[in-house]
Amino acid sequence: MSARLKEISKVLVANRGEIACRVFRTCKKLGIKTVGVFSEPDRNSQHVHLADEAYFIGPAQSTLSYLNQEKIFEVVKRSGANAIHPGYGFLSENSDFARKCAEENVIFVGPPPQAIFDMGIKNKSKELMIAAGVPVVPGYHGSEAASNLEALEKEALKLGFPLMIKAVKGGGGKGMRIARSADEFMSQAQSCQSEAEKAFGDGALLIERYIEAPRHVEVQVFGDNHGNCVYLWERDCSVQRRHQKVIEEAPAPGLSLETRSKIGTAAVNAAKAVNYSGAGTVEFIVENQDFYFMEMNTRLQVEHPVTEAITGLDLVQWQLMVAMGHELPIKDQSKVPGPFGHAFEMRVYAEDTMAGFVPAPGLVHALRTPPNCRVESAIVEGDQVSVHYDPMIAKVVVWGESRTEAIKKADVALSQFNAAGVETNVDFMRKILRSKPFQQDVVTTKFIEENRESLLGKRELSSEHLALATVTLSAIQDYNKGQTLVRRFRLNADLNTNLSLKNDDDKELQVKIQHSDASGQSNYSVQEIGDCSASNVEKKGNFYEMDVTVGGKKLSVAAALGGGDAQNVLSIFTPENSFNVEVCTLGPVDKSQMDSEAGGAGSSGSVKSPMPGTLEKVSVKAGDNVKKGQQLGTLVAMKMEHIIRSPCDGTVEKVHQQAGQTVGKGSNLFTIKP
Template sequence: MSLQAVLVANRGEIAVRVIRTVQALGLRAIAVYSDADAAAPHVRLADEAIRLGPAPAAESYLSVERVLQAARDAGADAIHPGYGFLSENAAFARACVDAGLTFIGPSGDAMEALGDKVSAKAAANAAGVPVLPGLSRPGLTDEDILAFADGTEDVFPLMVKAAAGGGGRGMRVVHERAQLAEALGAARREAIAGFGDDTLLVERYVPRSRHVEVQVVADTHGGVVHLGERECSLQRRHQKVVEESPSPVISAATRERMGSAAVELFRHAGYVGAGTCEFLVPYDTPDEFFFLEVNARLQVEHPVTELVTGLDLVELQLRIAGGHPLGLTQDDVQLRGHAVELRICAEDPSSGFLPATGTLEGYAEPRGAGIRVDSGVALGSEIGSSYDSLLAKLITFAPDRETALDLAVHAVGDLHLLGVTTNAGFLARLLESPEVRAGDMDTSMIERGVAAVGPGEADVVRAAVALAAIERLLLSEHDAGASADPWDTLVGWRIEGEAPIEFKLLPPGAKEPIVLHVSGSPADLLVTHGEDEWPGAVERVDATRVAVRIGGRRTLWHRAARGQERWVAAGADAFAFTVVEPAVQGADAAGSGALEAPMPGTVLSVRTAEGDAVSEGDVLVVIESMKMELSLTAPADAVVSAVHVSEGQSVRQGQAVVELESGED
């Protein structure tokens, strides 16, 4: 291979993924990082790592000049952009070539033709691929879009989409004219923050549909093949969370028609490298499809295609960039078995999938045949709000779909990320739902509540009981290592023997703690909660795992701690608790009349001031976290008594941002 040293212009799990294949091919792998990622796994894995700048993406991963300078400093001869950031930036692709570097991806011209949703839709239309009606042309202004909505009958519901990028950012569904102006502004802001380009288009929104995409690879010798389709209908906020290949509803005949359409479009554009053609498939007529967009890059969900085809897509990218032919024809591509991918994200499903932050105080990956984990984090990783919420991908492969789904449910139960809230438990419940098992899916089913977003109350109490037992064991271990002086022990005593220990464990969002009493020794203990009693025992297995036997049932729990915070997990759900001290029990820092920040982030705008009279639903403050905007609205008619934040200010979760008083006399 003519390439010698590849700089990976990205971070997280994709940087790790690319670096591994680069090194497996005997090439030198160069990582780049921001200050927030100085200790990240991709930095440690690479042969060399170069600092780009501070945490903000605009000053690090989105800075073309800094990335190119890093390549020059490291002596790289090629750049792999991963996905997101600069991966679909035609100017960056051209700048790499101008700097004498090989850009591992399509040319700037092909990227502009297909990577931008506006030009791609025009190209698809010209090629005879069905497209959705709407308004799509370069340079659309808000006024153009508003005029289109006013002059077209039955235009709503309407989808507003950023022309650049992907991942659901810069997208808004608008159901009526009064919502359109606000949606346009929010979509443009997200597009600028995520992709540096606020170009928009609008198209008719189909309420119930499937999202199916076709993987294409093309070389410089005229070879273009498709690698089958991926089912990507399980989404929240228009972002995929579960993908699989092949789709459970696409027939062999439809697969051939979709694949041929994608190949023809890529061939016409002179596309070179790996890319994906995305289609909307009506729920009731899975043999129909409409062009959505082209992703002119590798995609997050590429591992499921790798597993069912037996091909390494990153290796193909590198060989194509090195001038080699594909080495396979369409007849050589055979889909065998079934693969499922779960995107493990730092987010809270019970709070509308809002991003979450924290430090990974506990981390364990599943192992076994048919299980693959692509991770960008490790024990001790700091999960902030500067970048995307994706932490890791769990991928399973089996001979058939049902077995692959079963394996995924089992594996996610053995994936433990303690210290930050994730969607792992929700994904396990989602895969267990009858609709998913039957392949009866569409892009809005998560919003319809097909799976419980969080564990039940009984599960929370069970976790609290286990934690109390574990804390009792830890106190005994402490005392065993203490001096003979009874005043050094932490377990209390009475004349008649050891005193029960009281634990007050506060779940997130709860007003009152769960109060538990533990009596006896770790080998023979009794946990009580009100009138309920749980006899059992607890023993240490290793540094991070403890076996708890309650009522004859033995369960292995992972446990982690930081200060007064505790996390335990015995399956896909991780349970967080705060050990409440009596002095602070029942404290409410925000007060009853406050709007609180539901997630850590940065204040984008403050739209009210002290003394303002506001109406229910008025937007008072807009916060951004992990490239997502959230508007805080007045819960009722009120008067603003205080504003505690300003634009550009960082806020923590639960921080009071606006104080309100009743507007009634």
């Protein structure tokens, strides 16, 4: 097979955020000019600044901007770009878009349209894999029942439960539900179909046997237009919440050399079955040393940096070379470098882990990232994590000589990732890295669920936390000569003499503050903790750095005060963990006001929005009787569908919002009379 070489002189990246920034960096390295596109809320985003030129393409709604093919091709013509890199998500796995590129004589930096189509239709891809001899999970992939839920239910009863219901055109953890019994199959299928229609414009479904505790192992493959195809080792992506990856690593631990060779060969056979070229990922479910084809992602993956870390290759550069018609830089599987050492990627999300991993968009008013590792991000200090798109802030990538060393480096790197103004999952990921099961065992996709209590158990602020907050805040006040105090507690004292602090349980702490001595050290005495001090206070950007000693224990502390919607929040970061406290001006605080401002329900039947979003569906009306857990409505936020359920048995007293209305976090949605 031969291919004519085509030079890429200018690339339009039909995407946003960190992947657009990632592609731009490699293009600049190769001397290729770049074009960016942006929606209304992305006008000042980093990918816009990194592009050589950038064009406005529409409002926040993706269907009117990043998914609007007409707008994209208008920019191609205006800019003179002769290639499009789709990134991941949005149009990256849209075969019609890839075909349109060919019609417009624009180089598509991705696989052939037919390969995207064949692997994008999950039922068709399973049939192709069976023909190619690639092991697949037992299931039903027939097209005649794909959109007919009643027909699909009959097939489900034949297969038995539990079953995984998947959108035929799904991906990224969306359009997936588990049905554990016949009784819940229809409701789960309806929810899956609804989410699939919104995310992919197609509600067709397939079903397959659900393996309770599998590993999620994926193989990076690369093909060219000359018939060459190799695999660049594998990644383990088993640490997931809500079917979305949190921590990825390469190579996958616990695989024998024989299995590593077999799964890599199977992935190459899968790619060759559709004449694949470019970067792709073949995903497998793994039980012990057995593996089954799950799906193929016909694009560059979010987690591709860990493969780059263990091979030393630039996968975006390979994509561009293949798109221009060159052969793969390495065609012989035995010459593929690595795997060298071990690498981890940690996805830092703006989310409230304790509330069930709900997105927590907002202003990142203070940000610092670890200095000695790779950080992929499009967020800088002062940026908004938008409610309209994925809540990922950054990807932190580390490499070590061994898995043990890489885990230690990953924990240190996360301790140095400090984002103030939004809730993040950083401490949650640090708990994962520190847990013995993760360090010692080969984990499955059930890892988070099985270790929920240790990873997600409610953390009460201890006396040490309270003392640390008090000392840090007082040191900041000494530095700024300000008049701010901790709001989380009831305060009755003068800042310059004594403080009487009460926590939420009305436990009182006496704090005596002394002015800075000649050495610049501020000294404090806290009941039950003892002598405390703060020294070496410096302000670097929006962070205050200092050494704080609490009860004989010295910690390096970084703190940020206020900003954006978090004007009254003090964020504290230590090598051990991070936490927030609310602050206010000096003076007594009304206890009832505190309860109200803390987001109290007011009554046990008040149902509030857990995040900003659109209340797409209202399933009840005033006067309806409901059971605890019954669906009241559906909230759509950050590309995900969230079911709003009743907190108790009772009667719907009031429906506060109408379907289609945009709501903020904490907005009253329903009132249920218990």
